[in-house]
Amino acid sequence: MMESLKSKILKFGVIGTVITLFLFLFSGIIIIVSLLNIIGNIASKQVEVTSTTNLDGEDPNVQMVKPNALYSNEYLRLVREYVFNSYKNTGKIKGYASLDKVVSNLKNGSSSMEEAYKKEVEDSKNNNTLKPFSMPINMKEATNISSYWSQERGSEYHSGWDISAKAQTSVYAPADNGTVIKVTFPSKTNSGSWNGNTSSCYKMNNEIHIKYNFNGRDYLVVFAHLYPNSAKVKVGDIVKKGQKVAEVGTTGCSTGNHLHIELRLDSDYKKHTDFFKYADLNSTFS
Numbered sequence: 001m002m003e004s005l006k007s008k009i010l011k012f013g014v015i016g017t018v019i020t021l022f023l024f025l026f027s028g029i030i031i032i033v034s035l036l037n038i039i040g041n042i043a044s045k046q047v048e049v050t051s052t053t054n055l056d057g058e059d060p061n062v063q064m065v066k067p068n069a070l071y072s073n074e075y076l077r078l079v080r081e082y083v084f085n086s087y088k089n090t091g092k093i094k095g096y097a098s099l100d101k102v103v104s105n106l107k108n109g110s111s112s113m114e115e116a117y118k119k120e121v122e123d124s125k126n127n128n129t130l131k132p133f134s135m136p137i138n139m140k141e142a143t144n145i146s147s148y149w150s151q152e153r154g155s156e157y158h159s160g161w162d163i164s165a166k167a168q169t170s171v172y173a174p175a176d177n178g179t180v181i182k183v184t185f186p187s188k189t190n191s192g193s194w195n196g197n198t199s200s201c202y203k204m205n206n207e208i209h210i211k212y213n214f215n216g217r218d219y220l221v222v223f224a225h226l227y228p229n230s231a232k233v234k235v236g237d238i239v240k241k242g243q244k245v246a247e248v249g250t251t252g253c254s255t256g257n258h259l260h261i262e263l264r265l266d267s268d269y270k271k272h273t274d275f276f277k278y279a280d281l282n283s284t285f286s
Contacts, residue, residue: 068099069152074113075099080145082117083281087139093281095121098274099150132214133174133275134241134283136223137248137259141169146258149274159272160222160262167257168227169248172285173239175212178221180237180245182209188228192254204260205252208233208245219278220269222262225254242285 068075082094097120105116147162167190185206192205204224208231212219227249233239250257263275 068103068150071099071103071113072151075102075117076145076148076151078102078114078117079148082121083276084139084142084145087281087284088142091140095124096276096281097121097124098277099148129277130214131278131280132212132219133221133279134172134285135279135281136172136174136221136261137163137165137169137284139163139284141165146256149272149276160224160260161275162258162260164256164258165248167247167249168230169257169259170244170285171208171223171226171246171248171259173210173241173243173245174221174279176239176241178210178212178239180208180233180235180239181211181220182207183231183233183235185226185228185231187249187251190228190249190251190257192225192250192252192256203253205254206230206246206249210239210245217265218267218269220264221275222260222264224260224262225249225251225258227251 079096083096086092086094095118097117101120101123102113102116105119106113110116110119142163142165144164145161146164147158149158149161151158187205204222206224206226206228208223208226210221210223212221223246225248227247228251230247230249231245233243233245239245248257248259261275263273263278265271265273
């Protein structure tokens with residue numbers, strides 16, 4: 001009888017060990033699957049295209065990529081190659097692709113940022129998006145494209161494009177029939193202050209705002225960090241395309257001479273969008 005009892009205990013011990021090992025194995029599989037799901041979610045968020053702007057307004061046509069630090073250097077390199085360097089070398093750009101479109105193409109199978117960029121350039125040839133603006137600075141006088149619209153900056157997003165150029169390079173009205181609605185030049189010296197904290201200095205400083213209306217929609221073009229006392233227009237002036245309005249400077253939150261170009265939509269002007277999408281990048285002034 002004792003032998004039978006020992007046999008049963010041994011039998012149940014083996015079964016218990018097997019069950020315990022199975023439970024451990026099953027738990028391990030669940031943990032691994034959960035970790036893979038978490039990693040997958042993180043990866044998908046890295047290419048998430050959202051419609052949330054960096055400031056106060058929202059608009060389905062105003063898209064930013066959040067977060068986009070992962071793509072920042074490569075995207076800026078492509079814009080410099082296809083827009084800035086191409087224009088400097090040939091007088092004509094190879095093509096422009098916005099970051100949200102590039103990331104969308106990456107999600108849909110493009111193997112690299114450059115392939116995704118080229119695809120959007122080709123697709124945009126059949127796009128009849130309104131392009132009422134010319135570049136407000138002679139791109140052959142520019143020295144670089146230093147920041148792009150929607151570029152991630154800590155908890156904020158860059159609200160415009162930065163075109164580097166020498167101090168006092170001319171800045172022009174980008175289209176006809178613009179109404180100057182703001183001219184403010186508080187800075188009297190051409191020196192910026194930037195330590196990575198926008199709350200420590202007045203961001204835009206010397207500014208000119210020009211209001212346009214195309215097809216019933218308001219567009220506000222903003223130029224910032226302008227050279228002290230360089231304003232050639234006043235509030236209420238109606239400007240013509242190519243008319244000089246100011247000069248490039250480095251005032252406010254700025255680390256060097258550049259033109260900050262910003263585009264806002266609709267009458268409350270809280271919806272920031274991509275100026276390059278609405279500009280004929282081959283059209284510039286001398």
